Amino acid sequence: MDLNKDVLDTVNFLPDQLWEAWEESRKVTLPVTFKNFKRVLVCGMGGSALGGRVVKAYASDKSSASIDVLTDYSLPSYVDSQTLIIASSYSGNTEETVSCLNQAIEKKLPVFVIAAGGKLIDLARANNLPVYILNPKFNPSNQPRLAVGYSIGAIFGALSNCGAINETDNEILEVVDFLKVEQGELKTKAEELAGIIRGKTPILVASEHLTGAVHVVKNQLNESAKSFSASFDIPELNHHLMEGLKNPNDVTSKLLFIFFSSGLYHERIQKRYPLTKEVVEKNNVATYEYKMVGDNKLKQVFEVIQLGSYVQMYLGALYQEDPLAIPWVDYFKEKLV
Missing domain, CATH: 3.40.50.10490 (Glucose-6-phosphate isomerase like protein; domain 1)
Structure with a gap:
């Protein structure tokens, strides 16, 4: 590639x-x-x-x-x-x-x-x-x-x-070391995930400490891969989004829900993930689950960002998009002047 x-x-x-x-x-x-x-x-x-x-x-x-x-x-x-x-x-x-x-x-x-x-x-x-x-x-x-x-x-x-x-320095260094050890595996997973996303609209689902990291992934998918993407958090989405998966069918059939599950979420939130995934699948919407590897919250935050950064890179390549060009943002800024 x-x-x-x-x-x-x-x-x-x-x-x-x-x-x-x-x-x-x-x-x-x-x-x-x-x-x-x-x-x-x-x-x-x-x-x-x-x-x-x-x-x-x-x-x-x-x-x-x-x-x-x-x-x-x-x-x-x-x-x-x-x-x-x-x-x-x-x-x-x-x-x-x-x-x-x-x-x-x-x-x-x-x-x-x-x-x-x-x-x-x-x-x-x-x-x-x-x-x-x-x-x-x-x-x-x-x-x-x-x-x-x-x-x-x-x-x-x-x-x-x-x-x-x-x-502390040690806590930040632990994240740095963790990322450098995991980068090879994260690249492999990202290339696989990019292939699954291709042709679909990724809907990113996370909770608590990972919601900001997922926003990073959404932003990069938009700008670099030129892909529409949206993000939602559990438990909030359980109070509305599950009823919005039916219509219009030609749109929902193109969705791919990507769940970032973590053993560090609140225990009640952890219980919601498989149930939410089940509801989504019962609505004939595709799903993918990524299980966090990092053993603390800060590692997991950067794990999501690192994985997502690789995904946007591979997905953009699959779509044959220039990851550096942002023609519509540039157009908008020029016209706004």
Whole structure:
């Protein structure tokens, strides 16, 4: 199968991105007031919002501050001096994120900036804000959606420095080592899964700590493989989606439900997975189950991201799509000006 070398190298670099950003972001000097935050708001769009979604899902029961993600132009009314604003944009020029950063500066809110360049860096320097400047040496594809390791590592680093999370070097290194050991097997599984997805619409199903990681996979399938995809979480989908699998038949017959099952989910959620799969199959909708291998939640988060990154690469190749081109996003941005 003919794969894009820059994309393959970038996907393989996921653990290197994580470690690089974790180490370097913690070297950023923070004001002494950056402690005891009650809330964290990650402002970003598309690929640059993925890290925030992952950290929100993973750290919801670990962080001393509530974490949310904003994909819009305007800050919510609740933000105040006890809210850390993380402005994240790979290019540094995403207009929605620039708008939020300007508002945060005007309101004199605590801000941490993550970018590789652009207006965000200029604003951070002009206003003496703490900033982690990405060095994208582990992203030869230069695609924000494939720089998710940087994004997660940088947010982890910022939250660690603020005392909001307690992850350690050893915990991050365990994930790095786990990914490098499992990459070969994950490639094999991903190539198989891409073949199963081909011609189908993948519906990704996960829970709890994996919902953010599944959002990453959905985003990458959209942009890189040019494939429609959607994601749902259990238990929420059990309250509505199971009744929506009947009509129209020519659509539901094309669906493929991909279940990411984990022994680390709440015991009641674990019980729901085989029952949900049974209901889906009784509606004549195809299913695939991926059973998590990682022995802790953070490993499983990156296991999903690594697997999904390989799947989007193989699926795009099967569809003979250019994984780097985003013609409709580019068209939209040009017309929006």
